[in-house]
Amino acid sequence: MESTPVKLYVDDGSQPSRACMIFCEMNNIPYEKVETRLVKGDNRKEEFLKINPLGQVPAMKHGEFCLREGHAIMKYLHASFDCADHWYPACIKKRAKVDELLDWYHSVLRQGAAPVVFKTVFSKFFGMKFPEDEIKMHHKILKLSLKNIENIFLTDDFLAGPEICIADLTFYNEILQLKYVEYDLSKYPKLLAWCDRMAAIPEVQKITKVILSFIKAFLDKPKAKI
Incomplete structure (x- = not known):
């Protein structure tokens, strides 16, 4: 080590x-x-x-x-x-499943979640404005992403099986930012249960404490500077 x-x-x-x-x-x-x-x-x-x-x-x-x-x-x-092996398994097939998740994250989930938050919330602080059709496209990608996580990826407690992997950390933090827009996740019960499992991890609580406090303050005072 x-x-x-x-x-x-x-x-x-x-x-x-x-x-x-x-x-x-x-x-x-x-x-x-x-x-x-x-x-x-x-x-x-x-x-x-x-x-x-x-x-x-x-x-x-x-x-x-x-x-x-x-x-x-x-x-x-x-x-x-x-x-520990479960984070990024030595087994070539199990590792490939984690890599599949990581690739999908970049090409799909992040293309929906990050632009939705930036283009509807933060862009105005930088004097930027995006076409409504463009924002709707990102919302469509996000909706499809959440649906696929719910119906395809979450077949166990975590994304790649019964134990946590690096993809869980990436996905969770991407979805966490949706609190900025108070995104309704009630249609995705498995996703919500997974979010609860992730949020209950002490180390997750420690690292996300700062951003959650910021989001709360941001929502309480929408005109606050970032």
């Missing part, structure tokens, strides 16, 4: 950032949280761009090795710190 501490460059408002931090917390991986606030432009500073020239979070530095993209970071940490 590796003993060198990991530096995680993260923003609490970033879904993949939270997933990486929860993964470290749940696997007792020593890490240093390096606050990289996107709204303050920390991701555009020269020091950060040396870690990730793309200027995105999360990013990781482990010794002299730098890595970007949340899924790649969690896979690397899983191998480096000898984490």
Whole structure:
């Protein structure tokens, strides 16, 4: 097992950032949280761009090795710190199912959830306005995504079986942001039960505390600055 501490460059408002931090917390991986606030432009500073020239979070530095993209970071940490198999199984078929979830997340779920929240809530703070047809398209993708999670992916307690995997962390944090728009999930009972299981995990509670507090304040005061 590796003993060198990991530096995680993260923003609490970033879904993949939270997933990486929860993964470290749940696997007792020593890490240093390096606050990289996107709204303050920390991701555009020269020091950060040396870690990730793309200027995105999360990013990781482990010794002299730098890595970007949340899924790649969690896979690397899983191998480096000898984490439990269920997170990213050694069995080629079980691992392929997790990879399938991670690929689907990027191509479908994230294409619905993230734009719905940004284009209906946050865009106005940046003086941006998007066509209604475009927003409706993202809502359609989101609705299909949630329906597929409910009817296809959630056949057990977690997305890839009876035990949690890295995809659960990614999916949960993506869906969590829907609280910004008070999205109605009542049509998806299995999804809601899964959300409850995820929310009950102490490490999830620890890492999502900041964003949940922010969302509450945001909903209480819709005109508050972000």
